[in-house]
Amino acid sequence: xxxxxxxxxxxxxxxxxxxxxxxxxxxxxxxxxxxxxxxxxxxxxxxxxxxxxxxxxxxxxxxxxxxxxxxxxxxxxxxxxxxxxxxxxxxxxxxxxxxxxxxxxxxxxxxxxxxxxxxxxxxxxxxxxxxxxxxxxxxxxxxxxxxxxxxxxxxxxxxxx
Amino acid sequence: xxxxxxxxxxxxxxxxxxxxxxxxxxxxxxxxxxxxxxxxxxxxxxxxxxxxxxxxxxxxxxxxxxxxxxxxxxxxxxxxxxxxxxxxxxxxxx
Numbered sequence: 001x002x003x004x005x006x007x008x009x010x011x012x013x014x015x016x017x018x019x020x021x022x023x024x025x026x027x028x029x030x031x032x033x034x035x036x037x038x039x040x041x042x043x044x045x046x047x048x049x050x051x052x053x054x055x056x057x058x059x060x061x062x063x064x065x066x067x068x069x070x071x072x073x074x075x076x077x078x079x080x081x082x083x084x085x086x087x088x089x090x091x092x093x094x095x096x097x098x099x100x101x102x103x104x105x106x107x108x109x110x111x112x113x114x115x116x117x118x119x120x121x122x123x124x125x126x127x128x129x130x131x132x133x134x135x136x137x138x139x140x141x142x143x144x145x146x147x148x149x150x151x152x153x154x155x156x157x158x159x160x161x
Numbered sequence: 162x163x164x165x166x167x168x169x170x171x172x173x174x175x176x177x178x179x180x181x182x183x184x185x186x187x188x189x190x191x192x193x194x195x196x197x198x199x200x201x202x203x204x205x206x207x208x209x210x211x212x213x214x215x216x217x218x219x220x221x222x223x224x225x226x227x228x229x230x231x232x233x234x235x236x237x238x239x240x241x242x243x244x245x246x247x248x249x250x251x252x253x254x255x
Contacts, residue, residue: 020182144232
């Protein structure tokens with residue numbers, strides 16, 4: 001199972017990197033969906049089936065499909081990857097960041113601290129002890145719904161006049 | 162048993178791929194996809210820390226990140242569509 005995990009993880013990271021440099025937007029979306037599905041398989045192998053299902057259903061099934069609908073509505077131009085100043089600068093900043101975070105991971109001692117609390121019934125704990133977080137998440141989603149409706153409302157009125 | 166360092170490296174790889182896309186792309190939709198990749202990497206990191214520490218808080222943060230990503234995508238795509246109708250382009254170049 002470890003080999004399967006590493007295989008899917010490498011595919012996920014590679015597909016996400018390809019999604020960032022591929023010229024067409026729809027191809028980038030398909031690579032991103034492929035990467036997310038591979039990540040959900042990784043989570044399933046790590047014995048987190050609920051997280052894997054949430055990632056596959058909400059991320060790949062809802063958010064990325066929303067992007068596909070947006071791509072249908074917008075005329076997007078292609079950008080071919082070549083080594084010019086902007087791409088080299090982007091690669092340099094990203095590598096610097098990756099080096100920085102890797103050093104932080106290596107030096108941090110919080111990785112070795114183990115907590116004793118076992119993984120109990122997830123949704124019981126979620127609804128019982130962390131009810132405020134649940135309410136906050138639902139309010140956040142409602143605010144997102146209202147804000148997206150408000151942002152697109154003047155355009156609808158302008159079109160009907 | 163997968164070591165935590167390997168999970169951290171995978172999440173760092175996905176986050177850095179998204180960061181490169183955020184820095185390099187000039188299209189608003191591609192920038193949004195890059196931000197989603199960064200959020201995805203952070204969510205995977207929280208799941209790894211949940212498995213390592215054996216408590217539930219990382220999973221709750223994972224759910225929170227998913228909610229934030231869903232709300233953010235709804236608003237951002239509405240803004241992108243409005244911008245596209247006004248400027249007839251999704252590019253951020255001046």
